[in-house]
Amino acid sequence: MSSDSSAPRQPTREPFRLPLHWLGALPFAIFVLLFLIMPTMRIVIGAFQTPEGSFTLDNIRGLFTTSIMSAYWISIKISIASALLGCLIGFSVAAAAVLGGLPKWIRSPLLTFSGVASNFAGVPLAFAFLATLGPVGLITVFLQTQFGINLRALGFNLLSFWGLTITYLFFQIPLMILIITPALDGLKREWREAAQILGATNTQYWRMVAFPILLPSFLGTLALLFANAFGAVATAIALTGSSLSIVPILLFAQIRGDVLGNPHLGYALAFGMIVVTGVANTIYIWLRARSERWLK
């Protein structure tokens, strides 16, 4: 009892039924095992199995066809583009709000709005952009009637690489703002003052102090945004139907109706997705652990 007041976070009470303690975490463990781990493992294992159940690498090899590889490639391109632009724009907006000398009241509504916008993904987001940049959307019509600019004739199509990237940015930028704002807050004023006392210019301070400190969170968020865009299904389907062949849409069609003509190729396709998002997130976790050292 007395130990509790000194260390309330780590209860060190006498264990009275030691083996039974583990039972408390059992329902959670069973749930996670049944509805998260096992389904994922089923896909991973299935990717290396023939329909009869023996081990094979043919499914993985089957991914290296032109159509599937191009689907991965365009998915990766869209994810990289929307993650990079999301990071840069999100960083600019967050830096403007935190360091740019803007009025203090801007911060709170900005963060609230970012929370909403980063959750406003999926089907409705696609509708919003169709109504804005689609063939009869607000901006398309405005440019056409006011300036005689025909976006279509200029080669812009919402159902394309750039269209999807611009749409994804709507949830990517706010996510960046939400993650990077605490990091920008963590830049201590003393560091800037110390740099200035030692004779550093503003550019030198940014290049040699702030930039290296922010770099891990910046790169980490980049990885997170990448995985975020790579796994997005609903926005893409609602926006493009099935006219743009990206991996999530291909997998969706495959699950619905085996469009690849080989169920186990579907497993391999899904396995590829896990590998790509897994790598991106490993980078994120690793870099976040590094960046947190500075932001304590």
Add this chain to the structure above:
Amino acid sequence: MKKFWAWGALIFGLLYFILPLIGMTNFSLKMRRGVYSLDAYAVVLGDPRFQETFTYSILMALATIVFGVVLVVPTAYWVRLKLPGLRPYIEFVTLLPLVIPAIVIVFGYIRLYNTSSWLPLTGSITGTNILLMFGYATLALPYMYRSVDTGLRAIDIATLTEAAQSLGAGWTTILAKIILPNVLVAVLSGAFLTFAIVIGEFTMAALLNRPAFGPYMQLLGANRAYEPAALAVMSFVLTWGCLGLIQLVSRFQKGAQSPA
């Protein structure tokens, strides 16, 4: 000069975010030729399919929230109290749904729980509904667990537990009457976020063939012009509502604690 760039960045960002919102609102009001009207909203709200799917998704969201709370609160409490060594592992597991795309998880469900498997959940409508609810609970797990765990950190659960035990309370009483009220704000935050996620979820519901709101929106989007914009506006308001409520309850808690 610095201010100029700061304002420039902010206004550019604002423009990018406000134009689609104006676009969808504007479009949703243009169903009747030449004038602004609420016709698109009337059509959507009057559509029996809308009412069915929306009700279905609300019920699913509520079921997911109840299940999520019953699963996460006792676990997070127990892990903090008795198994602190497990915390990093559990935290890692709860973050997995952010790594594994939802479409992969539901693909696994379809293969693992089909009619010829040991647990044929997809064989019946009730079974599929339960499976979808479990799927939603998985999607919401990172947010729910993090929220509740942060809430638990703020209170002294060891002392509270001992005080309750010395007064003769059992585990159920402790959880329901001591722990839950103390982390209510955290639970509510998690609940509203879960609601926002579930209400418009598309992938899992579509692949499990359940009549949820997300697939309905997608279907309407493929066939109609003005109604989808009205749906988008309604979804946006709904998301604002959920996130706004989170702000409200957490502010309420701060207000309740600070007068000391």
